[in-house]
Amino acid sequence: MESALSEIEFLALSPNRVAVLRRLAQEPHTRTDLVVATGASQATLGRILRDFEERSWIRRIEGGYVATATGTLVAEGFLDLLEIMEIEGELRPIVRYLPADELGFDLRRFADATITVPSGTKPNAPVKRVLDFLRTATEVRVFSHAFNEGSLRVIEKRVNAGEMTFEGVLSRSALDAVADDAGLRRRLGSLLETSAATVRVRDGEIPVAVTVADSVVHMLLRDENGILQASVDTDDVAVRDWARETFEAYWEAAKQVDPDELTH
Structure with missing residues (x-):
């Protein structure tokens, strides 16, 4: 559980990581696509891609990157959690x-x-x-x-x-x-x-x-x-x-x- 929480924290602390993984889970992107979509610098994007490759969340393809099956699983689960927390924030004052x-x-x-x-x-x-x-x-x-x-x-x-x-x-x-x-x-x-x-x-x-x-x-x-x-x-x-x-x-x-x- 501690390891899983650490990985959740790894994603949660960087909106750019979330944005990159979400896009790669949807479809392949080139590095240029990702820079334009996220506004991250080349250096920041390079670190994100390396971190994701080490976790086997993404893989290189001709011309760019795409999420692996486990990367897609992580992206979907994390985005579900984000949606839940956004809804909870709206409902909190009236729950x-x-x-x-x-x-x-x-x-x-x-x-x-x-x-x-x-x-x-x-x-x-x-x-x-x-x-x-x-x-x-x-x-x-x-x-x-x-x-x-x-x-x-x-x-x-x-x-x-x-x-x-x-x-x-x-x-x-x-x-x-x-x-x-x-x-x-x-x-x-x-x-x-x-x-x-x-x-x-x-x-x-x-x-x-x-x-x-x-x-x-x-x-x-x-x-x-x-x-x-x-x-x-x-x-x-x-x-x-x-x-x-x-x-x-x-x-x-x-x-x-x-x-x-x-x-x-």
Whole structure:
């Protein structure tokens, strides 16, 4: 293990080494190609190539160099680690709010995700992010333990205008919160009167707040006190598949909301 860590350190301490090995694992390059691509000096490149040859990570070919099978293995593994660390760095500020046990996909699927956090000038930025999706989506599905007023307002308006279809599964606590607020109760009641919207209620908990707006999956993340901390959204295929399957499981286990449940 110590030897392996030493080799990882050898690569990690030099961006030029990583760049050269990555390029040679992709295709053959001449020394001139590598100098141009990396910006390394001839002397630095010469040392890198010698070090790689000693490790049997590359071999000479006519006109240049190419990675060996083990060199390619090292390059792929190291680049995977780099990607993981980059994703971890993005998720680190919000990982405490991620319902990791509920996410049926590898967190690497968040590689291209957009993370939105509140700020002093934009305290509602995560909600605004989902509202932007709702204002253009034509098909929306939601499963959630909460239903914010802004989302419900946009959904009601667009469904009644014939611009959107909507299916939602709410936890019992979320439905009760809507029923306790006159404005929210009226908006949800309006939705229930249309054929383009169906809302079901689940007596069990729904530990995540997810909106699927066309091809985008958006999650609102709250802390243990229910305070909004961030949102994450992505159009990654694996995340979409997870959201679809999870929605369908909640949908099958839920019952349609009776408008009388909203009457106070």
